[in-house]
Amino acid sequence: xxxxxxxxxxxxxxxxxxxxxxxxxxxxxxxxxxxxxxxxxxxxxxxxxxxxxxxxxxxxxxxxxxxxxxxxxxxxxxxxxxxxxxxxxxxxxxxxxxxxxxxxxxxxxxxxxxxxxxxxxxxxxxxxxxxxxxxxxxxxxxxxxxxxxxxxxxxxxxxxxxxxxxxxxxxxxxxxxxxxxxxxxxxxxxxxxxxxxxxxxxxxxxxxxxxxxxxxxxxxxxxxxxxxxxxxxxxxxxxxxxxxxxxxxxxxxxxxxxxxxxxxxxxxxxxxxxxxxxxxxxxxxxxxxxxxxxxxxxxxxxxxxxxxxxxxxxxxxxxxxxxxxxxxxxxxxxxxxxxxxxxxxxxxxxxxxxxxxxxxxxxxxxxxxxxxxxxxxxxxxxxxxxxxxxxxxxxxxxxxxxxxxxxxxxxxxxxxxxxxxxxxxxxxxxxxxxxxxxxxx
Amino acid sequence: xxxxxxxxxxxxxxxxxxxxxxxxxxxxxxxxxxxxxxxxxxxxxxxxxxxxxxxxxxxxxxxxxxxxxxxxxxxxxxxxxxxxxxxxxxxxxxxxxxxxxxxxxxxxxxxxxxxxxxxxxxxxxxxxxxxxxxxxxxxxxxxxxxxxxxxxxxxxxxxxxxxxxxxxxxxxxxxxxxxxxxxxxxxxxxxxxxxxxxxxxxxxxxxxxxxxxxxxxxxxxxxxxxxxxxxxxxxxxxxxxxxxxxxxxxxxxxxxxxxxxxxxxxxxxxxxxxxxxxxxxxxxxxxxxxxxxxxxxxxxxxxxxxxxxxxxxxxxxxxxxxxxxxxxxxxxxxxxxxxxxxxxxxxxxxxxxxxxxxxxxxxxxxxxxxxxxxxxxxxxxxxxxxxxxxxxxxxxxxxxxxxxxxxxxxxxxxxxxxxxxxxxxxxxxxxxxxxxxxxxxxxxxxxxxxxxxxxxxxxxxxxxxxxxxxxxxxxxxxxxxxxxxxxxxx
Numbered sequence: 001x002x003x004x005x006x007x008x009x010x011x012x013x014x015x016x017x018x019x020x021x022x023x024x025x026x027x028x029x030x031x032x033x034x035x036x037x038x039x040x041x042x043x044x045x046x047x048x049x050x051x052x053x054x055x056x057x058x059x060x061x062x063x064x065x066x067x068x069x070x071x072x073x074x075x076x077x078x079x080x081x082x083x084x085x086x087x088x089x090x091x092x093x094x095x096x097x098x099x100x101x102x103x104x105x106x107x108x109x110x111x112x113x114x115x116x117x118x119x120x121x122x123x124x125x126x127x128x129x130x131x132x133x134x135x136x137x138x139x140x141x142x143x144x145x146x147x148x149x150x151x152x153x154x155x156x157x158x159x160x161x162x163x164x165x166x167x168x169x170x171x172x173x174x175x176x177x178x179x180x181x182x183x184x185x186x187x188x189x190x191x192x193x194x195x196x197x198x199x200x201x202x203x204x205x206x207x208x209x210x211x212x213x214x215x216x217x218x219x220x221x222x223x224x225x226x227x228x229x230x231x232x233x234x235x236x237x238x239x240x241x242x243x244x245x246x247x248x249x250x251x252x253x254x255x256x257x258x259x260x261x262x263x264x265x266x267x268x269x270x271x272x273x274x275x276x277x278x279x280x281x282x283x284x285x286x287x288x289x290x291x292x293x294x295x296x297x298x299x300x301x302x303x304x305x306x307x308x309x310x311x312x313x314x315x316x317x318x319x320x321x322x323x324x325x326x327x328x329x330x331x332x333x334x335x336x337x338x339x340x341x342x343x344x345x346x347x348x349x350x351x352x353x354x355x356x357x358x359x360x361x362x363x364x365x366x367x368x369x370x371x372x373x374x375x376x377x378x379x380x381x382x383x384x385x386x387x388x389x390x391x392x393x394x395x396x397x398x399x400x401x402x403x404x405x406x407x408x409x410x411x412x413x414x415x416x417x418x419x420x421x422x423x424x425x426x427x428x429x430x431x432x433x434x435x436x437x438x439x440x441x
Numbered sequence: 442x443x444x445x446x447x448x449x450x451x452x453x454x455x456x457x458x459x460x461x462x463x464x465x466x467x468x469x470x471x472x473x474x475x476x477x478x479x480x481x482x483x484x485x486x487x488x489x490x491x492x493x494x495x496x497x498x499x500x501x502x503x504x505x506x507x508x509x510x511x512x513x514x515x516x517x518x519x520x521x522x523x524x525x526x527x528x529x530x531x532x533x534x535x536x537x538x539x540x541x542x543x544x545x546x547x548x549x550x551x552x553x554x555x556x557x558x559x560x561x562x563x564x565x566x567x568x569x570x571x572x573x574x575x576x577x578x579x580x581x582x583x584x585x586x587x588x589x590x591x592x593x594x595x596x597x598x599x600x601x602x603x604x605x606x607x608x609x610x611x612x613x614x615x616x617x618x619x620x621x622x623x624x625x626x627x628x629x630x631x632x633x634x635x636x637x638x639x640x641x642x643x644x645x646x647x648x649x650x651x652x653x654x655x656x657x658x659x660x661x662x663x664x665x666x667x668x669x670x671x672x673x674x675x676x677x678x679x680x681x682x683x684x685x686x687x688x689x690x691x692x693x694x695x696x697x698x699x700x701x702x703x704x705x706x707x708x709x710x711x712x713x714x715x716x717x718x719x720x721x722x723x724x725x726x727x728x729x730x731x732x733x734x735x736x737x738x739x740x741x742x743x744x745x746x747x748x749x750x751x752x753x754x755x756x757x758x759x760x761x762x763x764x765x766x767x768x769x770x771x772x773x774x775x776x777x778x779x780x781x782x783x784x785x786x787x788x789x790x791x792x793x794x795x796x797x798x799x800x801x802x803x804x805x806x807x808x809x810x811x812x813x814x815x816x817x818x819x820x821x822x823x824x825x826x827x828x829x830x831x832x833x834x835x836x837x838x839x840x841x842x843x844x845x846x847x848x849x850x851x852x853x854x855x856x857x858x859x860x861x862x863x864x865x866x867x868x869x870x871x872x873x874x875x876x877x878x879x880x881x882x883x884x885x886x887x888x889x890x891x892x893x894x895x896x897x898x899x900x901x902x903x904x905x906x907x908x909x910x911x912x913x914x915x916x917x918x919x920x921x922x923x924x925x926x927x928x929x930x931x
Contacts (some may be wrong), residue, residue, distance in 0.1 A: 359467020
C-alpha cells in the first residue's frame with residue numbers, strides 16, 4: 001500500500017523495524033490486550049484521490065443555496081481584501097505551532113503583539129490577549145475574570161439586550177462554575193440603568209456585562225453605567241463589534257474595565273460560524289487576571305528587540321486547577337487575519353466601511369418603512385443592523401426572500417424581523433430585495 | 442530566516458491607504474450618529490499601502506518555522522503534514538459565504554458534512570455520537586466535563602463533584618475541571634507513567650464524577666489495565682473521559698469506545714491533519730457513548746434540542762472551516778490508509794528512540810507508541826541541559842521537541858515524529874541529536890549559548906514578565922496621529 005502522505009517504502013519499514021527491535025508493525029502494539037484491538041472493518045469510505053475528494057466537496061457546495069446576506073445577528077458579511085487571504089495562507093504562519101520557541105517564531109509573536117496593540121487602540125483598553133475562540137466565549141471568560149478578580153463575590157449581571165447566543169454561552173459557563181446570573185431588563189431597546197441599579201443594590205455583584213451594539217442593532221447609550229457599577233465595587237465589561245469601534249464610543253470611553261467581543265467583523269468570512277476570533281482586553285490593574293496567551297516585548301542576548309509569550313504564571317500549564325481559565329491556545333491565524341485586515345484598512349478605511357454599512361442600512365430601513373408593511377419598534381440610533389415590526393407573516397416573508405436568493409428578515413425571539421447591511425451590499429441588491437417584499441400579498 | 446525589525450505601526454505614514462472601497466451610493470453616513478455615542482478621536486491604526494503591508498507580513502513569515510519548513514518533533518502536539526487540498530476546499534467561496542443562521546433547508550451540504558464527519562469520527566473511535574462544536578482541545582475537555590456533570594445532575598446524583606486526574610496529566614485537565622466547577626483529585630502514577638491502580642481504588646467513592654485519562658499516556662505507553670480501571674470507575678458510578686491528545690497511534694489499531702470510555706475529545710488539528718495555525722484555530726469535537734447522547738451541547742445541526750443538553754458552548758456550530766479540512770483528510774485516508782497511520786507513527790517514534798538511547802537517558806525502556814520521553818543527556822558532566830539541547834537543535838534547522846514536560850522527570854525531552862516523516866528526515870534528526878550530545882562534552886559553552894543562527898537568541902523572558910510591554914507605544918507615531926486627529930487622546 002502506498003499513500004501520498006506516508007513516505008515509507010517496504011524497504012524503509014524493514015530497516016526501521018530491525019532498529020526498533022521488533023519483527024512487525026503488529027508487534028509495536030503487543031501490549032494492547034487482544035480484546036481491545038480493533039479487528040473489524042472501519043465504517044469509512046474507500047480512500048479517495050484528490051480529484052474524488054474535490055468532487056465530494058463540490059457536490060456539497062452545489063447543494064447549498066447561494067444567498068445574498070442581509071442578516072447579522074452575530075455574524076456579519078464584511079469584505080475581505082485579497083491580500084489578507086494571501087498572507088494567512090503562507091505556510092510559515094499556517095503550519096506553525098504555538099510560538100513556544102521564540103527564536104524561530106518571531107513572525108507569529110510579532111503579529112500577535114500588533115494584534116494586541118490594535119485591539120487596545122479600538123477598545124480603549126490598556127492590554128489585550130492574543131485572542132479567544134469566539135465572541136460568546138470571550139464574554140464567558142470576561143465573566144470568569146470578574147469573579148476571579150472579586151475573590152468572594154459570585155454574582156454576575158448580564159443585559160437582556162446582548163445577542164441571544166452570548167447570553168446562552170455565558171449562562172452555560174455560569175451554571176457549571178457556580179455563578180449566579182441575573183438579567184438586567186431593557187427600556188426602549190437600551191439596557192435599563194434603573195433595572196441595573198436595582199439589581200446592584202442586592203449586592204454580591206462581581207461584574208456586569210452589557211453590549212456596545214445590542215441584539216436589535218441599537219447603539220447603546222451607556223451613560224452612567226460605569227459609575228453605577230463601580231460604586232457597587234463591581235467591574236463593567238462591554239461586548240462590542242470591533243469594526244464599529246472605528247466610529248463609536250469605545251468601552252474605555254464608557255468607563256469599562258473589560259472589553260470583549262468577536263473579531264469576525266474585521267473581515268473574517270462568515271464560513272457557517274467559524275473559525276472566528278474573540279478578543280478580550282482590560283485595564284492595566286486587571287492585566288494579571290487576563291486569561292489566554294499574551295505576547296510581550298523584550299530583548300535577546302544580543303540586545304535585539306524580541307517578542308515572547310509572557311505572564312505565563314497565570315496560565316493553566318503552570319497553575320493547573322488554580323487557573324481561572326483552561327484556555328491554552330488562541331485563534332492565532334484568525335488574529336493574523338484581523339491584524340492584516342486592520343493594517344490595510346487603517347483608521348480611514350475602517351471608518352468608510354462603517355459609513356457604507358450605515359448608509360446602506362438606513363436606505364433599506366427607509367425603503368422598508370415606505371412599503372407600509374413594516375413599523376419601527378424602537379426610536380434609537382443604529383449602525384448597520386435594525387429590527388422592525390411587520391404586518392406580514394414572518395415565515396412567508398423569510399421564505400419569499402429565500403426563494404428570491406436573499407437571506408434577511410431573520411425572526412427574533414420577540415417576533416420582530418431583523419435586517420443587516422454591510423459595505424458588500426449594493427443599491428441594486430437592496431432594491432431587488434425590496435421589490436420582492438413589495439410583491440408579497 | 443533573517444532578522445527583520447519592523448512593526449507595522451512603524452511603516453505608517455499619514456495619508457497612506459491600503460484599502461480600496463467603492464464610492465458611496467448613500468445619502469447618509471455615520472456623521473448622523475449623535476456625538477455622545479461616538480469616539481472622541483480616530484483609532485491610531487497604521488496607515489500603510491498594500492504592497493508595504495504584504496512585504497511586511499512576508500518578512501515576518503520569514504522568521505517563522507512551520508511543518509512545511511522542517512521536522513517538528515514536538516511531543517504531544519502531533520505536528521503531521523497539513524495537506525494542501527484541505528486548504529483549497531475550506532477556502533471555496535461557496536463555503537466562505539454561508540451565514541451560520543441560514544435555515545437548514547438552504548444548507549444541505551453543510552448538514553451532510555456535519556453528519557458525515559460525525560459518523561467517520563464515530564467509526565474511528567467507537568463512540569456513538571459527536572458534537573463538532575468545541576473550538577479546541579481544552580474547549581472539548583470543558584464540554585466533555587459539562588456533559589459528565591449534566592449526566593449526574595439529571596440523574597439526581599448531585600454529590601459527584603470530584604474528578605480524578607493522573608499526576609502526570611497536562612495542566613489543562615485540572616484547569617478544565619476547575620472551570621467546570623469540579624474539584625480535582627490526583628491519582629499517582631507508577632514509574633512508567635501508568636496509573637497506580639492500587640491508589641485509584643482508594644479514591645473511588647460516590648463523590649467521584651469521573652476520571653480523565655490519556656491512552657497511551659504521556660510517556661507514550663499504553664495503559665494495559667484500562668479494562669480494569671473502567672470496571673472500577675463504572676462500578677462506583679463514575680464516567681471515563683478520554684483526552685484525545687494521544688489518539689494518533691491508535692488510528693487503525695484500537696478505539697477508545699471499546700476500552701470503556703464514555704466521553705472523549707479529539708484534536709482535529711493533531712490527529713486529522715488540519716494546520717495548527719500558530720496556535721489555532723483548531724477543533725475539539727466531543728464524542729459520547731449511546732446513553733450520553735441527550736447531553737450533547739447546543740447548538741446542534743441535527744435540529745434536535747433534548748432537555749438534558751449540556752447548554753450552549755459556542756456562538757455557532759464550531760469551526761466549520763476546520764471541520765472541512767479534517768474530513769478531506771479522512772476521505773484521503775479512507776478505510777484502507779487509516780490502518781497504517783497509527784503503526785507508522787509508532788514505528789517512527791521507536792526508530793528514533795532506539796537510535797538515541799545510548800546518548801540520551803531513557804527512563805522507561807519499552808516499546809513506545811507515537812512518542813517517548815528522554816530524561817536529558819546521558820553525559821551531564823558539563824552541565825548542558827535539556828533547554829540547551831533544544832536551542833542547539835534550532836541551529837540545525839529542526840524544531841525543538843517538547844521540553845520539561847512531563848513533570849515526572851527533571852530534564853524531559855518529549856519526542857513525537859508522526860507518520861508523515863521519512864526515514865531520511867529521521868536519520869538527519871538522529872545524526873544531529875548525536876552530534877549535539879558530542880558537542881555537549883567537547884564544547885559545552887557553545888551549546889549553552891545556542892542558538893547561534895536564528896533571527897533572535899534566547900529573548901529575556903524574565904524581563905518580559907517583570908516589566909510587561911504588551912502593546913506598541915511610540916511617541917513619534919502617536920504625535921503624528923495627534924496632529925491628524927486634532928485631539929490628544931494618546
